[in-house]
Amino acid sequence: MKKIFLKDIAAELNLSKTAVSLVLNNRGDENKISKETQKRILDFAQKNNYRPNQMARGLSLGKSETIGLIVPNISDIFYARIAHHIELRAKTLGYNVVFSSSNEDAKMEKELMYSMLNRQVDGLIIASTQKNKDEILKLREANFPFVLIDRHYPDIKTNYVIVDNFGGSKNMTQHLLKNGRRNIGLVSIKSELDAILQRRLGYETALVEEGLEINAGILKELDPFAYKSEMKDAIKDMVSGLTGIDAIVFTTHYLAASGLRELKLLDVKVPSEVAIISFDELGAFDLVDPPISTSKQPVDDIGNLAVEILVNDIEKKNIKIENQSILQTQLLIRKSCGV
Amino acid sequence: MKKIFLKDIAAELNLSKTAVSLVLNNRGDENKISKETQKRILDFAQKNNYRPNQMARGLSLGKSETIGLIVPNISDIFYARIAHHIELRAKTLGYNVVFSSSNEDAKMEKELMYSMLNRQVDGLIIASTQKNKDEILKLREANFPFVLIDRHYPDIKTNYVIVDNFGGSKNMTQHLLKNGRRNIGLVSIKSELDAILQRRLGYETALVEEGLEINAGILKELDPFAYKSEMKDAIKDMVSGLTGIDAIVFTTHYLAASGLRELKLLDVKVPSEVAIISFDELGAFDLVDPPISTSKQPVDDIGNLAVEILVNDIEKKNIKIENQSILQTQLLIRKSCGV
DNA sequence: TTGAAAGCGCTAACAC
């Protein structure tokens, strides 16, 4: 396992580095290097376990064949799944991926972006905090390839792959209405994320279209970093005699998990007393008691598409790809809604 | 956002690249560069948003300040969590991390190892398939820094961070015994992983120490890639009149999830008829019906320790660190065991 | 204190 370099194999074979480099990069034919020479080179490289130094290669080529992935939190099952699909697709296209979590912190996200740029990633996939408009604009101005996933900047034209948050949420709410629920609460997070806003709007629109009023008292927005502690009061408040809700829409999976926990502690029967439904899928939502209905996001498509758009951009292949995709969610009905 | 290089700032300031490089790497004082010059350089760099090209830097320095992470599957919540802790710790120590999933395929794992070595990662953290002994030995011979997590090669001396699979599993089984269960089955996967073997041994040892016999009929080992379809028969078989078990130990979280699903479909009451307990924590195990007892692995410690050992090795700091760690799992008792 | 110059390993014009 002794390290061997390009020049070693050139010397050993009495050839120039050029010839070796060309052949090793599959450009032997195109440069009319004799089949025989090619074979000698390939064999020797193989036998001696030649491994090109990608940093040197990258420096010379001006690219790293690496893409950077920035998500709020890689241990969130939602992002972990997307990451997995990104990784797989990237691999087939010859790219590695480096990842980092921003922890929903705009400043951290900015730092990560630059850290990755320093590392000469060829492109970036970002599930942004949506608070780095300036940096995103700079990326765009610099013509640097990137695609936003999960969250986009509605007023900036960029590549993105998101889901129809409005539609998904409206569907969920309508499903509850269809099942006779009339007093439907919403539990969301305090956030300026467009995705979260859209989910709330979807909920509201469904109610309004049904001729119902929106009741601010049963529309809870919790601190994203303190939702666990705030959930107790929120739920207690909603199920109290005053507001007496009969259903709750949760705008994301961890809220649903936490909310269900509290409902159980308060001995509220789900779904007979209160039906629940949630955006996003937790993976175990079908095992939970009761199994939770959900608007499932197509994580595989999100990941695959993002990589395809990005690589298309990086390699300027100009394949016709819809580079602003809004994917549909899938309504999965389970027991938590009542039959 | 025009790109600016070291030589640009040297030219602009009428200095040499050396001076600039030294100052930017915080070695100004040590090289007795005047405070004033230092300030000029720093200010200029700051103002013009100088970003060193890490590939060039890496090439020159012979290191990338990147560590590679190879896991079976990054979308497995267990590895995703470890990855998150690895990432965080690495960041504080100045390292980035690239990751890839081997999908439990030894050949893929080997390729990934080499791919990462090509990319000049400074070290590797691997949750190995445990089928690449030769490659691991090569790494060791080459004195390349790496640490194994989750799975180690029992007969090779390497750095590793694993958990006490035997003890954790024995504890789980003993807990069931203590609660009066006498006919305890095991559902595991067909695997040569030492971790899986140890979990089985822990189970068996607990039984034997209690004076019970090990009944091969209620010891199921499923194909890791077909466990979902095989689970039905396994469970059916175990709960049938012939074997009539009153408890099941699952050796990993996804088996428990799948097994519980089947138990429910067969209308078996958990825990009254059959108690269950599982190695690993799924995240929603406390929401599941019934909440599943578990031997929880310290994912944070696994990640943190792995990085610390690795970086210690990379930087040859020789800080005294126990570089072969066997961490303890934590028994979390929930309803699935019966009170 | 500062600068010139060599070198990290690879690619790619261009010349032979």
Add this chain to the structure above:
DNA sequence: GTGTTAGCGCTTTCAA
């Protein structure tokens, strides 16, 4: 068909 040579952007030795 093949070799020479000049970079890619940064670090670092050594001399001034």
